[in-house]
Amino acid sequence: MLIEKNEVTSKEVHDFFLERSKKYNPSLNAFVTLIEKESDIQSLPLAIKDNFCTNGIRTTASSKLLDTFVPPYNATVVQKLKNSKISIIGKNNLDAWAHGSSTETSDYGPSKNPWDITKSPGGSSGGSAAAVSAYLAPAAIGSETAGSIRQPASWTGVVGLKPTYGRVSRYGVVAMGSSFDCPGPITLTVEDAAYLLKIIAGKDEYDATSADMPVPDYQSDIKEKKKFTIGITDEYFEGVDDEVKQKTMDALKVFEKMGHTVKKIELISPKYAISVYTILQRAEVSSNLARYTGIRFGNDRSYFGDEAKKRIMLGTYTLSHGYFDAYYKTAQKVRTLIIEDFKKVFQEVDVIISPTTPITALKLGEFEKYPFFGEVMDVLNEPAAVAGIPGISIPIGLDKSNMPIGLQIMGNYFDESSVLNLANQFEKETNFFDVIKKGVEIYG
C-alpha cells in the first residue's frame, strides 16, 4: 500500500490525507496539531506522535506545560524520515508525557477508538494508532516505554512494532523512561513496518544508548521462507479474556498449519515486570521531568497534570536516601532476572507468542477503576519492555462487540527480522482476517 508507483503526485497524496485528517479529527482527536502547509511536500505523508521534536512545529507531548513549545531542532527519527523523502502531516495526541495507556491523561482531550468512539484507542500512542486505523495517515511513528505502541495497535486493529531498545535513536524524543523508550512504526501492513524500521533504525552519535549494530534489510528479510519455533507459556494467558484467548489459540493453529512449531515454555510471571517497570520508570520520569521548570522553555511546573505529579513523586521516593536499595536497586536486579529468563528461553525457541492485551478496548472513563492507570492493562507488554526485546502486535480478529483483538510476537534482541517475517507470513496467509480492511472501511 505504501510504496506506490507514481501514478499520483506527492501533493495529491498529501492533500488526500490532510483532507481526511481535517474531516475526521474533530470526532477522533487523533491529532494535536495538523500541519497544513508543509514547506516541501515529499513523497509520503506520515503522522508522528507529539513527543517527537519537529523543527519549527509545535511539540507538546500533549501537556499544556509545552503548549507553546516550538522545538528548534528535529528528533533524529524525524530527520531520518525527512532524509527519506517523508513529510509529517500532523502531530498525534498521546497521554500527557506518555504517561498512560488510554490518551485520557492528555491535556488536549482523549483520542477516540475509530471502531467505537465511546472507547479508548489505548495509549500512550493512541492518537497515532487511531490515525492509522482510520486511514488519516498511511502510517505513523509512535513510541513505547511499556506497551505504548503494541497496546493501542491491538486495541485499534493495526500493526505496531516496538523495536529492541537502542535499535532506534531517542534523540529529540521527550524522555519518559530513558532505559525503556523505543520509537517504532504503527502501520497497516507488516511490510510498511519493515520499510519504516529500516529508515529509522541505526546508531546515532547523539544518543549514546543507541546500539552500534548493523541495520538489516528488513524488507527482504521478511520475504525469506522460514519456519520458526514458537514458544507459548500459560503465564501469559492468566487473566486473559476468553475471546482473546480463543482467537490467540486459533492463530496458533494457523501458524502450525503453515508448518511452524509451537512449543510450551516457562517464563517468570509478568506480574514482576509490573513492579520492576513501575519503580524504574517512575524513577527515570522524576529525573527526566526535572528539566521542565519554565525557565528555558514551556510553562512552569504547576502545569503538570495529576498523573505526571504522581509519577514524579513516586520516582523521587524510590530514589531517595534510605529507599534506593529496597526499591530501585532491587528492581534493577529483578530486571536482570527477567533478561536472563528471556535469553534462556530464546535458546529453545525463535519467538514467543501471546495475546497483546488481556482485554479489548475499554470505554473511556473506565480506567479510573484500575490502580496504576494501565500498568495492569499492559501486563503482557511489560516483560518485553523491561528486558528490551522487540515485539510486534498484529490484529487477529474481532470480539463479540466488534472490537479488534491483537496478538504479539516477541523476539530475541535485535531479531526484528524474525518477528517481522513471521508476522508477514501470517498477514499473507490470513490478511489479518480482514480486520484492517474493515477498520479502514468504517471511515469510507
Add this chain to the structure above:
Amino acid sequence: MTKSTELSTKDIEHLAVLANLQLNEKEIEKFKEQLSKTLNYVENLHELNTSNVSVTNHTTNQKNVFFEDGKICERMFSQEEALANAKETKNKLFVAKRVKGL
C-alpha cells in the same frame, strides 16, 4: 521518613520539596493514599531471590560511549534559537529566580 509503606503527610511534603512541586492539601492526601498503594504492590519483588544478581543499567549492555568534545559541530543552536522558547530573557540570557540563601 517512616520506614513502613504507609506514607505520612510529612513524607509527601518532603517529596514535594525534593521534586519541586507545589501540592495543595487535597493533592497531598490523594498522593499519600495512591503512593502507599503502589508501594505495597511493588513489595512483591522481594518474593524473588536476588542475592546473587547484579543490577542492569542498560538492557543491551552498552558500555561507556564517548566522543571528543567539539568533534561533532553539526547541530548547534544560535543564541536566538536557544532563547526562542523562553518566557523571560534579558541581555540575551535566561531569567531565573534567585537561588535561595545566596
